[in-house]
Amino acid sequence: MSEQKPPILWPQTLMFAITFAVAAIGVPWYGFTVGFHWTQWLAFVVILGANGMSITAGYHRLWAHNAYKAHWSLRLFYALFGAAAFQNSILIWASGHRRHHRHVDDIDHDPYSAKKGLWFSHMGWMIRDYEAGRDDFSNAPDLMRDKIVMWQHNHYMKIALFMNVAPAAFAGWLCGDVWAGILLAGFLRLVVSHHTTFFINSLAHFWGRQPYTDENSARDNDILALFTYGEGYHNYHHIFQNDYRNGIRWWHFDPTKWLIKTCSWLGLTWDLKKVPDFKIQRAIVAMQFRKAEEKLKQAKAVDVGAVTAFLEQEYQQFSASLQEFKELSQKTYADKVQQLAESKERLQQKWEEVSLKSRCKELEYNLKMQARRLRVLTLELQAATA
Ligand SMILES: [Zn+2]
Ligand SMILES: [Zn+2]
Numbered sequence: 001m002s003e004q005k006p007p008i009l010w011p012q013t014l015m016f017a018i019t020f021a022v023a024a025i026g027v028p029w030y031g032f033t034v035g036f037h038w039t040q041w042l043a044f045v046v047i048l049g050a051n052g053m054s055i056t057a058g059y060h061r062l063w064a065h066n067a068y069k070a071h072w073s074l075r076l077f078y079a080l081f082g083a084a085a086f087q088n089s090i091l092i093w094a095s096g097h098r099r100h101h102r103h104v105d106d107i108d109h110d111p112y113s114a115k116k117g118l119w120f121s122h123m124g125w126m127i128r129d130y131e132a133g134r135d136d137f138s139n140a141p142d143l144m145r146d147k148i149v150m151w152q153h154n155h156y157m158k159i160a161l162f163m164n165v166a167p168a169a170f171a172g173w174l175c176g177d178v179w180a181g182i183l184l185a186g187f188l189r190l191v192v193s194h195h196t197t198f199f200i201n202s203l204a205h206f207w208g209r210q211p212y213t214d215e216n217s218a219r220d221n222d223i224l225a226l227f228t229y230g231e232g233y234h235n236y237h238h239i240f241q242n243d244y245r246n247g248i249r250w251w252h253f254d255p256t257k258w259l260i261k262t263c264s265w266l267g268l269t270w271d272l273k274k275v276p277d278f279k280i281q282r283a284i285v286a287m288q289f290r291k292a293e294e295k296l297k298q299a300k301a302v303d304v305g306a307v308t309a310f311l312e313q314e315y316q317q318f319s320a321s322l323q324e325f326k327e328l329s330q331k332t333y334a335d336k337v338q339q340l341a342e343s344k345e346r347l348q349q350k351w352e353e354v355s356l357k358s359r360c361k362e363l364e365y366n367l368k369m370q371a372r373r374l375r376v377l378t379l380e381l382q383a384a385t386a
Helices: 010-033 038-064 072-083 090-102 118-127 147-154 156-174 178-201 222-227 234-239 255-265 277-298 304-341 343-385
Strands: none
Touching (some): 038 090, 038 156, 072 147, 072 156, 118 178, 178 222
């Protein structure tokens, strides 16, 4: 490329290089010459988890997306253990992440645009002074009103250094070897924590399926979810970013969602945002139409007329469902407003509310069936392509 690259940011680059070298060389060397006790490994796992989930549940879902509200004690925990991840202050991280969602894939405005390649979106964006990576808090006035966010931002370096050394050294001391603690729960933990989080910006935009939208590069990937505390369901996350869940099915591995939900039973979190199932189904069906049409173009030896007529009929049903859902939502809203005005007729309205809800459920079910029919069609067309 003829274009001049921006200058290297040496503090970040050295931090990544030195911590990586210690984890890759120092840790195995110490392991072979002195050895690690299993309790040191346990400390590594516990501090890694606290650190990782403070990023996913705190930095990401709480502060960048306002997906729920949290008690100050939990926010303080996230602020402390999130700083241990050495990924910048909450304010810098969350405002950058909001730009990522707003301008996703844009080469000039998405700070870690996947369109600039796997390496750039993984780490490259942090080690040079790119324009899109510069601090801009204009999209985060709410965070600037959060006292814990601002305290962490103003004292970031001290907190980050302390939280990287103190818990690791303390755990090492408890297990009888301070250096082993620093190497495992300090260095190795930091490097593992870095790359697992960075995978969400890199691999989760390259590898996996797109069940909800193909308007951006984000993917759903069960394997990545295992390493990223549930953030691997990134296609869902990019279309419904304010949902406190990323993996929406019960079998999806999303420990961040489980943590937030468990904390809600303890009164530590509340106002958990969830996208209505109908909207999720709507996105799936719309995507199924796109896939079926795509496959139809490539398919050979199929009755194109019959398939087009089938799709046309399905599409009409889809539009009718959407229209009816819109009317039902408006009616529910109007009823709620009326209910506030006239509390005498509550019983009647309660009954109506129940019947509206069951109709909404029926519509949701219709969409689910549609998605299934379209999936079968797409598979048939795919077979006809091969
Ligand atoms: Zn993303
Ligand atoms: Zn996000």
